[in-house]
Amino acid sequence: MTQHVMIIGGGIVGCMTAMELVNRGCRVTIVERNQIASQTSGESSWAGGGIIFPLLPWLYSEPVNTLTNNGANFYRELSQRLQLETGIDANFEQSGFLLLPAFDVKSAQAWCMQNQVPVQAVKASAFKVQSLSGEDALWLPTVCQIRPPYLMQAMRKWLEQHKVTLLEHTQLAPLKETQRLTEWQTIDGEKLGADQFVVTSGAWSFELLKETTAKLKVKPMRGQILLYQPEHNLEQIVYREGFYMIPRRDGYLLAGSTLEDVGFDASVTEAVRDELRIKAEAIMPALKNEPIIKHWSGLRPGTPENLPTIGAHPTIENLYLNTGHFRYGLTMAPASAQLVAALMSGEAPRIDATPYACR
Numbered sequence: 256m257t258q259h260v261m262i263i264g265g266g267i268v269g270c271m272t273a274m275e276l277v278n279r280g281c282r283v284t285i286v287e288r289n290q291i292a293s294q295t296s297g298e299s300s301w302a303g304g305g306i307i308f309p310l311l312p313w314l315y316s317e318p319v320n321t322l323t324n325n326g327a328n329f330y331r332e333l334s335q336r337l338q339l340e341t342g343i344d345a346n347f348e349q350s351g352f353l354l355l356p357a358f359d360v361k362s363a364q365a366w367c368m369q370n371q372v373p374v375q376a377v378k379a380s381a382f383k384v385q386s387l388s389g390e391d392a393l394w395l396p397t398v399c400q401i402r403p404p405y406l407m408q409a410m411r412k413w414l415e416q417h418k419v420t421l422l423e424h425t426q427l428a429p430l431k432e433t434q435r436l437t438e439w440q441t442i443d444g445e446k447l448g449a450d451q452f453v454v455t456s457g458a459w460s461f462e463l464l465k466e467t468t469a470k471l472k473v474k475p476m477r478g479q480i481l482l483y484q485p486e487h488n489l490e491q492i493v494y495r496e497g498f499y500m501i502p503r504r505d506g507y508l509l510a511g512s513t514l515e516d517v518g519f520d521a522s523v524t525e526a527v528r529d530e531l532r533i534k535a536e537a538i539m540p541a542l543k544n545e546p547i548i549k550h551w552s553g554l555r556p557g558t559p560e561n562l563p564t565i566g567a568h569p570t571i572e573n574l575y576l577n578t579g580h581f582r583y584g585l586t587m588a589p590a591s592a593q594l595v596a597a598l599m600s601g602e603a604p605r606i607d608a609t610p611y612a613c614r
């Protein structure tokens with residue numbers, strides 16, 4: 256009999272989980288309190304920068320890098336498939352990553368060698384970035400990016416084409432402990448049934464499960480980004496001390512982002528706008544003459560050490576979790592979705608699931 260799976264949360268993690276389950280023959284419903292692929296304040300997926308690589312991966316644990324490496328490896332093929340099947344181009348491209356000092360160059364080079372990530376020690380002045388002098392930098396030419404709002408639109412269309420039910424503007428209420436779930440109640444009291452359930456509710460996952468035995472360490476971490484459209488754009492992603500700039504192929508330029516522990520407040524602030532603007536102008540002085548076209552924020556599902564929870568709920572037998580991807584959910588989503596779908600279907604997963612289990 257075909258399994259009916261209900262996914263709670265229609266961000267990138269929920270959408271990719273749905274895709275994996277559809278590919279395994281499941282009937283899938285996504286329940287989303289807002290609208291999937293809309294640019295609604297708060298959700299993380301549309302708001303992200305779209306770098307398909309961690310910032311300074313040598314600072315993270317092996318399980319984090321296993322997910323980002325595996326996820327990143329899927330993107331080229333995934334974006335080609337999405338374009339072919341939906342007609343939507345998610346703007347996947349290899350823009351390269353220029354890392355400016357200060358950071359631990361030896362650890363960086365060792366990590367890149369070990370992980371087969373091409374890396375070159377360069378002088379920053381070799382790149383066409385106005386302010387850069389002869390400082391020592393690292394160039395990672397194979398790092399890629401994707402355009403999150405376009406990726407979400409393509410995912411939405413693919414899911415519709417594959418008969419996934421999208422129950423939008425429908426918010427599920429926090430769950431009570433039980434042995435097995437047959438239905439989950441909305442905040443309006445409607446009961447929605449399925450055979451299996453997956454929580455992919457991003458920053459809101461803790462709230463949804465806090466009355467069960469799963470005490471997730473997920474909390475919202477706000478990130479703000481500025482958008483420019485400079486006359487002369489960068490040609491690569493540039494990073495310096497926690498700050499990055501991402502050039503888009505149609506001439507836009509993102510400058511971000513922040514890591515703010517401010518609860519579920521998804522507003523943008525003048526103070527951060529000034530802070531980001533100063534950092535952006537330090538790398539590209541010509542931005543002093545350019546207007547800021549847009550300023551937005553998203554709430555990342557923050558977790559200690561950036562380690563997501565992927566796997567079965569500790570006590571509710573037909574409930575699974577795929578949440579807490581923090582700074583790298585776009586990069587991790589394909590691998591993370593494959594892992595949870597394999598566990599749900601009783602397949603041997605491609606990567607060891609132990610580090611991500613819900614304890």
Ligand SMILES: Cc1cc2nc3c(=O)[nH]c(=O)nc-3n(C[C@H](O)[C@H](O)[C@H](O)COP(=O)(O)OP(=O)(O)OC[C@H]3O[C@@H](n4cnc5c(N)ncnc54)[C@H](O)[C@@H]3O)c2cc1C
Pocket residue numbers: 263264265266267268269286287288289297298299300301302303304305306307308425426427428455456457458459460463477478479480511512513552553554555556578579580581582583584585586587
């Ligand atoms: C500024 C910024 C820059 C970033 N840059 C990058 C980057 O360059 N590379 C990278 O890999 N990652 C990046 N990220 C991180 C990445 O965006 C997140 O890790 C990822 O989007 C998390 O996806 P998600 O699906 O778990 O969460 P979300 O996209 O937040 O989706 C969760 C969904 O669940 C829904 N929901 C919540 N509660 C309920 C409920 N009770 N009922 C129904 N629906 C519910 C929400 O409405 C939401 O749509 C960035 C994030 C930000 C904010």
